[in-house]
Amino acid sequence: MNKLYKYAALLAVPAALMTASSCTDLSETLYDQVASNNYYNTKNDVIRAVLRPFEHGFWSIQNRHVLNEESADQLITPTRGDWWDDGGRWARLHRHKWLVTNGEAQSEFNGCYQGIGQANKVIEDLDKLSASKFGFSEDEFKNLRAQNHVLRAWFYIRLLDAFRNIYLSQSFYDQSKNSKEQVPPKEIFDFIEKDLKEALPELAKKTSLGGNGKLEGQWTQAGAAALLVRLYMNAKVYIGEDHFADAEQYAQDIVDGKYGTYAVADRWDAAFDWDNENCDEVIFAFPSSGETHWHYKGDMYWWSVPSKANDWLHDTKSREGSHNIKYSASPSYNPKGEKYNYELGMPIAQFKKYPSDVRLKMYKNLGNGRREGMFIYGKIQYTDDNGNTQYLKDHHDQYTLDLRDAVGKFGGTDGSKWLDKAASRLEDGDDNSGWMFAKYPLYSDYEENQQFEADYCEVRLPEIIYSLAECKLRKGDTSGAAKLLNSVRKRNYPSSDWSTVLYAPEGAATLDMKEMLAEWGREFFAEGRRRIDLIRFGKFGNAWWDKDADADNHTEIFPFHTEILNTHTGMKQNPGYN
Template sequence: MMNLLYYHNMKKTFNYIASALIVATSLVGCTNLDETLYDQVASQNYYNTKSDVIRAVLRPFEHGYWSVQSRQVLNEETADQLITPTREDWWDDGGRWARLHRHQWLTTNGEAQSEYNGCFQGIMQANLVIEDLQNRSASRFGFTDTEFNNLKAQNRVLRAWFYIRLLDAFRNVPLAVSYYDTEKNSKGQVEPRKIYDFIESELKAVIPELTKKTSNGGNQNIQGQWTQAGAAALLVRLYLNAKVYIGEAHYNDCERVAQDILDGKYGSYSLADRWDAAFDWNNETCDEVIFAFPGSAGYSHWHYTGDMYWWSVPSRAKDWLKDTKNKQGDHNIKYSASPSYNPKGERYDFELGMPIARFKDYPSDVRLKKYKNLGNNKREGLFIYGKISYTDENGNPQYLKDHNGKYTLDLRDAVGRFGATDGDKWLASADSKLENGDDNSGWMFVKYPLYSDDETGQLEADYCEIRLPEVIYSLAECKLRKGDTAAAAKLLNSVRKRNYPSSDWSSALYQPEGTAQLNMKELLNEWGREFFAEGRRRIDLIRFDKFLSAWWDKPADADNHTLIFPFHRDIIGAAHGALKQNPGYHD
């Protein structure tokens, strides 16, 4: 129970915690684990009331929410589904996006520096709270032991979540478990197995201390809280990728925990009847959502930023969406789907990428509808393509134009300098690469709704970090890997049914409930459809042994060192020789 400020409305709490807590002000240097990283006055004078305790517990959560931006860039730009092509005079940025897509990052680029720093800052913030609460009693602040144990467990789960991200991105990282006594922290990297074991033991230890969701109607007053199911779902993530992390398969463990979640051992959850319910403005009422960071207009809503979902639409989209009064600034054309066609209109035959073509393998998919706000906080469709019509402020019909206002947009599933070329016409050359795109290059998308100024749901969606389909798909993968194709298909179909009209289930669902064929190649495609642009594509490719393969505008990697990222020289320098560069990269 944390029913005070946080569970009452964590959305509003986020806004003032960032400035209210002096305990966070000394954490900016926490990548150097040899330093004394705290202000002596921090915890001695801070904890006076029940509200003080709750605010302290929450502070690392706000940082964790903010930090997902760096993960989104690393896990999507380096993978096969999303791209940032040059848009004529925009979006070259010194070749950054091309380097990421082609796996040509260097130690001097610093592409992964923000992920490393962000995660360790969060870990040290969590360590501070964990140690502070260990030395305080529940009764002093008016908590029951159950309430206080839940509070203490929250940051232990959050810390484990940060460590999973570090294990995923870098493998070889330090283990920091104390804020006050840095002698307890490793002096340099530890082997991945030690990080893995720490994550596993922490999650197992705290699950009994966490709240268990026992009723339907979404997370509601426990939104933003790590619950038993949330911690168990992190174990599912850890076990599913164990072979990648430590070279040891743990699919049986993954299957066991995933099945327990589905059986209700850790709480009551169920699939929504539409694909977008878990991302909608009122997703705190959605029983599919296992863990989400609360977001709200006027407060924290970090997923509505440029590095995530604010810049996955045309640059002049505010004229169409009528969302000009918010404080997010203009939209931009950062993210598009990787192309299925060359500029001559000829379809590629890559095994990887081509996400729009993968959606179109099942053409009645409701997500293929062009995105549209229907009014009254409702929307339809996932993608933006073709010409985009709207009515201007004078009531005149218009079409969106490119960022320079030179031509009418006509988005297509290809990358090239199309300019004012009509969408039913193509170019003479098949040459296509990240450097020769424009505003028409690639379908765009709206994962979280972009409602208008007139709708109360604008920017109200919580950021859904874990939802039930992840558990279902993980279990299905475990079963498919051991040869139980029928059981895997049934699990996947339980989710996929909502994406197709029932009249098409015979062709859209996997055998034996339909005629579609399920194998490992198709499972990877299905992971890509269900979790499109959700910041996980890179690890899925790695787990399926496809991350090093070729796809559009990316040759096969020469070796496997790009499976993990390098440490920026500033990170190595701050460690005073205790941190070694990851294999395959120059110091």
């Protein structure tokens, strides 16, 4: 077992470094119980310290997922009878009606700066330590330090993305090096760029196919280069500068193998499956285990299936308890069964544009650690403990579920029957509203050692290929862009359909900027990035189901909660928020 975090979990870790409270207690002073000069005594001490910010980073993906998906056009959380109103929180996010007092983005702000503080401490501690004293070579020590530089840059990209106007923290020990007020976004952009470029040559490089092996869970050269691609792809949004040429160069270098050896998997779900440490399209992932699996929590993929799905999936032994019916795909139809005509949203209709897409199959565990399909819809049949055929019911056991691609109070109506009214809002939902999904597998308890084994895939090769394709499309090379996209897309369709579903010139499908955005949505459905893609394409303020067009673009960045402004007294509220 090469999983970095699993190895670290076996070590005796002091409470001040690894307690869960360090992720949730925002008033905590990091490492306040262990002095650095007393803590670093063995090689394992160094490894533990280096890993601590990574575990925090893994935990923090939950905050980003909520903000980037609930505020975008593809995922919704409708009210389901007496569940999921939550004071209108999900409706506010969906309709871009968040306020300073809501504090919707507070956890993202605090979580990222906590991670930055932890990374700062590791970087400065390693600067003062001797590699040979702890049995490291100089190159190994540089690699450990460089990984925390990259992790810090990853946090800063998220802050730049969510808030734009932030303060710069680059030292744990010398507060004079940290700004007391916001600095221009360009200064943060330059800081990230410099951090990544300087760290990149000191990182390890994956040299062969067959998975990440001992590099699993570590930032590599390709991982750092991928973050530069992300930074450059959105530079026009962040700082008003066009860096698509830079994004294209780094993306091309990654695809060409300059920063390591990677390959697109032959099936769409390989990067999300329980053994995805062996998947060559995974560039960086947070290793998961029975102890640490933050993407299998409620604010992410544990609550993207029906509330009683345990009866169907037989995963009741999980420490996460029952599932919950939180996330659904935004609807393609109104309650009368009439199709909407929105440009955005309607993700199921976007998938069905190419109806032979294997991801459209009903999710099913096939046994032996494999699954098929991504979506959950219609009636859900299962066999109970007595061998009888049953169907999943709603959370109050009042009616048999029959999930459809619409939002309404359908109750016990058959899926082929619709309601008399066309009006539909988030407040009108029930347990039947919207297709659900399983991006990561939800294997049975009986499939030993596979529950929660799927690493959380943060960067995978298709993101780089799609970025490269978008860059080519923006400069008019439609054919080059199409071929790149097809190199990924062809795995989603039977080869007999390639002549119709692949983009021209390899097929008959048409590629333009509208289709490029739609394809980003299909390939990266529910992966926590939809918001920034919409912003980059100038579509975030548009109308979609149950959302009017925004009056202006101030909602492209989030406000700072009052507690944040009170804590950082030199900061000013973002424009557009009172």
